[in-house]
Amino acid sequence: MEPRSVFNETFFIVTRGKSRKGFCRGCIGRVEAEMKRGEFMGLLYGGSSNPGSPKNGGLVRKEDMYPLTRHQAQLLLFVSSASKRLELLCNPQLFSAICDLAQDDLVVVKHKNGHLPGLVKNLMQIGRKENKDDLYMLGFEVEFVDNDHNLSSKKPAPLSLFSAADIIQVVSSYSVPLGLQWRDGRCGGLNRRVVMRNSCMANIGSRAQPVTENHIEQSLIQNQSVSTVPFEVGSMVEVVSNSGITVYGVIRWLGIPGEKTGEWAGIELDYEVKGCSDGTYGGQRYFTCTKSRALFVPITKCSPDSRFLSAFTGEETLKATETPAVPPYEDPDEDVPPIPESEALSLLVGKMKGIQGHINSCYLDATLFSLFSSSVTLDGICQKPADTEQPITCTLRAIVNRLRRQGFVPAESVMNFRKLLGCDTFRTEEKDPEEFITVLFQKVLCIEPLLKLRSKRETSQGAYTFQIFLEKEQIGQIPTVQQLLDTSCLSGDLKFETMPSCLIVQMPRFGNKYKMFSHIIPSLELDIxxxxxxxxxxxxxxxxxxxxxxxxxxxxxxxxxxxIKQYCTTCNTQVHNHPSRQDHSPSALAVPAGVASDTPVPRHTMQLFAVLCIQTSHYVSFVKYGSDPQSWLFFDSMSDRCGNDQSGYNIPEVRACPELGDFLCQPEEELSRANPSQAPELVRRLLCDSYMFLYQSSATLI
Known part of the structure; x- marks a missing residue:
C-alpha cells in the first residue's frame, strides 16, 4: 500500500513506538509533510491552554501512527488519558458505535463508582476554534434514567457531560438514527473554557412510557414477523418496543406459561426495566434473576441480538464492523523478531494489551503469549516450518507478528486460528495447554518432538512436554522444579537423549481439581x-x-x-558403608573408555522464560522478557470485562511484575523457608497455581 493512500485524512494517533520529539503513544496529531524513509512531520494537539490548537510536534514513523477522521480525532481529544484513548481505539465494536451515536441512543456510562444507563441528548463542542486547523473536543451530554432504570417523568436534572472513554456500551434506540449535528462558533476570552450546544438537538423523539407486567405484551412488543431462528435457552435476543426502543437479554426459559398459547420465552434483560419481574409470571416462578430484569414474551417477538450476530450463525468471531477502529495490520513477509527488553514495557504493559480472550480461549491465549512474545529459542525452532503457505500457519504467523509489532491481538484473530485447528472442541471448549502445545508443534508448525526421552530399556520416545510423575513421599512439602524434575526422571528411569533447546515441564496436578503440592518454587536455572x-x-x-x-x-x-546422587568408585563405597544405606542398590553408569577420572564435566543448563498458571479453570501466564532479574510480566487475557457474560467483550491486561524477580533472586535455602502466604499477590499466585514451567537452553541465549 502506498503511503499517500493511507493518509487521506491528515489527523492521526500514535499507536506504538517510543516518545520522540514531542510525540508518544496515545498522542493526537496532524500531518504537515511527508519526509523521507516513511516518516512524517506532524503537529501535536493537547496543550493545556487550548487543546484544540496544534503545537510543535516532530517526526513520526508511518508504522507508528493510525489515521483518524476529524470526528474521531475530536472525540479522542476529549479523553484526557492517552492509555484510555488507545484502549478505546483497540475496541473496534464499541468505538465505531460511539462515533455513530445518534440522539436518544441508549448508552451505559461510567459514573462515580458504578455504571448507569442513559440517553444521549447532545453532542458538545468543547474549546474554541481560531483557525481551520483547530479541533474542538467532542463530548456527549447524557440524560440518566431514574433509580428504577425507567425513563424519568420528573423534572429533568442537569445533563452530565461524558467523554467517549466513559461510554462502555451502546444500544441504538431507533432503527433510523437521527444524526447529531453542531454549528461552528467562537467565544471570546483566551483562557475561557467554552461548551456549546446545538439548540435544534434538544427534546426530539418521544419518551418511553412506564412498563408494568399487565401491559408487558402491549408496551414492550411491536408487531414483528415470525422468527425463523431456532432459539434455545442461552440464546442472546432482542425485543423491540412500539416506541422503537430495543431491549437485549438472554433466554433463561422456554415453554407455555399459565393459560397462554404457543411458545414463550423468559428473558433476563441486560438492565432493569420497571414492571418486569425476578423470574415470575402470573404468580408462578419460571427462573430466577435480579429484580425487574425478567421479561416474558412470545418467542415470535424475539430476534437474534444484532450486536452479536455471530452467536446465531455458528461463527465464534466477534461482530465485524465496516470501519474498524483497531489500527490496520499488514502482515510483513518476514517474521517479526521477539520484543526486545528495552521496548517490552512501553509496548505491552496496560489494559487491552497482549491477546484478547473470547469463548474459553484463555488456555490458548496464555500459551501463545508465553511461547512467542519474548522467547528467542522458539524463533530458532520455528524459523522454517513446513507448509508456510497453509492458512493456519499464516494465521499463526500474523498473530505472533501483530503481538510483537503492536502489543495487542484482537479476539477475532485468535478465534479464526481456533477454527482452523480443525477440531470443534478447539473452537468453543477450554482445552489443556499440553494438548494445544502438541497440536501447535506437530500439526501447525510440523516440528519434530522437542524432547527425546530414553528409558533404561534402551527405548526412545518423543514428546513435546515433560509430565512430572512421582510419589509425594519422595520429596519435601514445597519442592523446587529442579527437585521435581530430578526425582521424576530417576523414578521412571528416564534420560534426555539429547540436550533440548526448549523444555516444557508440566507439574503434578490435574487442572484446577487436584494438585500434589500446595506450593512449588520455580527454579530460574535448570541443570540437566x-x-x-x-x-x-x-x-x-x-x-x-x-x-x-x-x-x-x-x-x-x-x-x-x-x-541426584552419583559417585565415583571410592565415594560410592564409603557412602554405602553407612548402616542406613547398606541395602541400597546403586547402578553403574556408562563411562567411555580412556576418560581420566579428573576430566572436567561441563554443565548443561536451561533458563526459565515463562510459567503457565491455572486457578478456578482460568489460565494466566508469567513471562521473563529480558536478562534483568526483575524483567517479568504478568498476562491475563480476560482480566476484566465490558458488559455482562452474555454480551460485551473481554479486556486483556499485561502488568509489570518486578516483585517476582525480587522474590526468586533469594538463595534457595531462603526460598525453601519462605512463607508463600506472605508473598506479594502475583508471587503468591505463581507459587500456588503453577501448571507449566517453560525453559530454554542457555546456549541459545549467548
Missing part, C-alpha cells in the same frame, strides 16, 4: 547435566568423574534431599 543419556557426570561428593548412580539416596536428608 545429570539427566542426559551417556553424558559425563561428576561425583556428588568429591567432584571427580562419576561411575555409579543411586536412586535410593535421592530422599536422604543427610545428603541434600532431592538432588
Amino acid at each position: 547435566t545429570d539427566l542426559l543419556y551417556n553424558s559425563l557426570r561428576e561425583c556428588f561428593v568429591c567432584g571427580r568423574l562419576a561411575e555409579y548412580e543411586c536412586l535410593q539416596c535421592l530422599p536422604d536428608r543427610k545428603l541434600q534431599p532431592g538432588r
Whole structure:
C-alpha cells in the first residue's frame, strides 16, 4: 500500500513506538509533510491552554501512527488519558458505535463508582476554534434514567457531560438514527473554557412510557414477523418496543406459561426495566434473576441480538464492523523478531494489551503469549516450518507478528486460528495447554518432538512436554522444579537423549481439581547435566568423574534431599558403608573408555522464560522478557470485562511484575523457608497455581 493512500485524512494517533520529539503513544496529531524513509512531520494537539490548537510536534514513523477522521480525532481529544484513548481505539465494536451515536441512543456510562444507563441528548463542542486547523473536543451530554432504570417523568436534572472513554456500551434506540449535528462558533476570552450546544438537538423523539407486567405484551412488543431462528435457552435476543426502543437479554426459559398459547420465552434483560419481574409470571416462578430484569414474551417477538450476530450463525468471531477502529495490520513477509527488553514495557504493559480472550480461549491465549512474545529459542525452532503457505500457519504467523509489532491481538484473530485447528472442541471448549502445545508443534508448525526421552530399556520416545510423575513421599512439602524434575526422571528411569533447546515441564496436578503440592518454587536455572543419556557426570561428593548412580539416596536428608546422587568408585563405597544405606542398590553408569577420572564435566543448563498458571479453570501466564532479574510480566487475557457474560467483550491486561524477580533472586535455602502466604499477590499466585514451567537452553541465549 502506498503511503499517500493511507493518509487521506491528515489527523492521526500514535499507536506504538517510543516518545520522540514531542510525540508518544496515545498522542493526537496532524500531518504537515511527508519526509523521507516513511516518516512524517506532524503537529501535536493537547496543550493545556487550548487543546484544540496544534503545537510543535516532530517526526513520526508511518508504522507508528493510525489515521483518524476529524470526528474521531475530536472525540479522542476529549479523553484526557492517552492509555484510555488507545484502549478505546483497540475496541473496534464499541468505538465505531460511539462515533455513530445518534440522539436518544441508549448508552451505559461510567459514573462515580458504578455504571448507569442513559440517553444521549447532545453532542458538545468543547474549546474554541481560531483557525481551520483547530479541533474542538467532542463530548456527549447524557440524560440518566431514574433509580428504577425507567425513563424519568420528573423534572429533568442537569445533563452530565461524558467523554467517549466513559461510554462502555451502546444500544441504538431507533432503527433510523437521527444524526447529531453542531454549528461552528467562537467565544471570546483566551483562557475561557467554552461548551456549546446545538439548540435544534434538544427534546426530539418521544419518551418511553412506564412498563408494568399487565401491559408487558402491549408496551414492550411491536408487531414483528415470525422468527425463523431456532432459539434455545442461552440464546442472546432482542425485543423491540412500539416506541422503537430495543431491549437485549438472554433466554433463561422456554415453554407455555399459565393459560397462554404457543411458545414463550423468559428473558433476563441486560438492565432493569420497571414492571418486569425476578423470574415470575402470573404468580408462578419460571427462573430466577435480579429484580425487574425478567421479561416474558412470545418467542415470535424475539430476534437474534444484532450486536452479536455471530452467536446465531455458528461463527465464534466477534461482530465485524465496516470501519474498524483497531489500527490496520499488514502482515510483513518476514517474521517479526521477539520484543526486545528495552521496548517490552512501553509496548505491552496496560489494559487491552497482549491477546484478547473470547469463548474459553484463555488456555490458548496464555500459551501463545508465553511461547512467542519474548522467547528467542522458539524463533530458532520455528524459523522454517513446513507448509508456510497453509492458512493456519499464516494465521499463526500474523498473530505472533501483530503481538510483537503492536502489543495487542484482537479476539477475532485468535478465534479464526481456533477454527482452523480443525477440531470443534478447539473452537468453543477450554482445552489443556499440553494438548494445544502438541497440536501447535506437530500439526501447525510440523516440528519434530522437542524432547527425546530414553528409558533404561534402551527405548526412545518423543514428546513435546515433560509430565512430572512421582510419589509425594519422595520429596519435601514445597519442592523446587529442579527437585521435581530430578526425582521424576530417576523414578521412571528416564534420560534426555539429547540436550533440548526448549523444555516444557508440566507439574503434578490435574487442572484446577487436584494438585500434589500446595506450593512449588520455580527454579530460574535448570541443570540437566545429570539427566542426559551417556553424558559425563561428576561425583556428588568429591567432584571427580562419576561411575555409579543411586536412586535410593535421592530422599536422604543427610545428603541434600532431592538432588541426584552419583559417585565415583571410592565415594560410592564409603557412602554405602553407612548402616542406613547398606541395602541400597546403586547402578553403574556408562563411562567411555580412556576418560581420566579428573576430566572436567561441563554443565548443561536451561533458563526459565515463562510459567503457565491455572486457578478456578482460568489460565494466566508469567513471562521473563529480558536478562534483568526483575524483567517479568504478568498476562491475563480476560482480566476484566465490558458488559455482562452474555454480551460485551473481554479486556486483556499485561502488568509489570518486578516483585517476582525480587522474590526468586533469594538463595534457595531462603526460598525453601519462605512463607508463600506472605508473598506479594502475583508471587503468591505463581507459587500456588503453577501448571507449566517453560525453559530454554542457555546456549541459545549467548
